[in-house]
Amino acid sequence: MLNSRELKPFDGYIDSTKIAVIGCCGAGKSTLARRLGKTLSLPVLHLDAYYWQSGWIETPEPQWREIVTDLVEGQAWIMDGNYSSTFDIRFSAVETIIWLDFPRWLCLGQVLKRIWRYRGRTRADMAAGCPERFDWDFLRWVWDFPKRSRPKILEALDRYAEGRQVIVLRHPSDVRRFLSEIQ
Numbered sequence: 001m002l003n004s005r006e007l008k009p010f011d012g013y014i015d016s017t018k019i020a021v022i023g024c025c026g027a028g029k030s031t032l033a034r035r036l037g038k039t040l041s042l043p044v045l046h047l048d049a050y051y052w053q054s055g056w057i058e059t060p061e062p063q064w065r066e067i068v069t070d071l072v073e074g075q076a077w078i079m080d081g082n083y084s085s086t087f088d089i090r091f092s093a094v095e096t097i098i099w100l101d102f103p104r105w106l107c108l109g110q111v112l113k114r115i116w117r118y119r120g121r122t123r124a125d126m127a128a129g130c131p132e133r134f135d136w137d138f139l140r141w142v143w144d145f146p147k148r149s150r151p152k153i154l155e156a157l158d159r160y161a162e163g164r165q166v167i168v169l170r171h172p173s174d175v176r177r178f179l180s181e182i183q
Contacts, residue, residue: 014182016095016165017042017076022153023100024082024145025138026110030125032100032175033080039182040078045071046125047081054129061085080125084152091160098167099153100175108142 019036021029030046037044050067051059059067068086071079072093079090091097114123118132126132141148157166169175 014040014096014165018072018094019078019096019098020090020094021078021080021098021100022082024102024104024107024149025142026107026114027100027102028110028172028175029080029082029100030123032098032179033078034125035179036098036182037078039179042076042078043074045074045077045079047079047083048125048130049127051081051083052127052130054127056130065089082149082153084149084156087152087156087160091156091164094164096165096167097157097161098169099157101150101153101168101170102172103170104143104146106171107145108139111139111142 019040019042021033021036023029030048033044033046036042047068050071051064053059064083065086068083068089071077072089079094115132115134120131120133122128122131167178169178
């Protein structure tokens with residue numbers, strides 16, 4: 001299996017029209033996608049806005065895969081969201097994968113800040129009718145991300161990294177440096 005430390009470092013150049021931004025909740029995927037979209041003049045697709053239905057209802061898997069298949073057919077985009085069940089669809093279509101591989105404590109802290117900041121309101125990158133709320137199961141999901149979801153990411157990168165630019169950022173300072181270095 002691919003070791004994320006074996007991936008080559010970012011060289012300051014992105015020549016992509018299809019970019020996937022992945023990582024744990026709270027890592028800043030949506031924020032990075034928005035900033036990158038503005039810098040590269042690419043539309044941003046927040047997968048949470050497509051996956052969730054009003055009232056925090058999940059989209060059934062077959063329908064979700066159809067939605068993602070339709071989304072990747074667009075000419076150019078930055079798509080943020082983890083949703084490992086669609087890595088095959090998205091990673092087959094992208095030229096660049098950006099992985100925010102942050103420590104769980106940092107992600108959990110960011111999620112708690114987000115809950116407080118947006119409590120009772122729906123964020124711009126979320127589906128209508130899905131207001132921010134405190135949810136123990138969700139917080140547990142964030143905490144368990146390294147053991148449950150990180151191996152899926154490594155497996156997907158092992159399968160799809162060849163021929164694609166893979167950028168791994170491990171801390172918010174890496175993200176700031178990355179954004180300042182984009183050519």
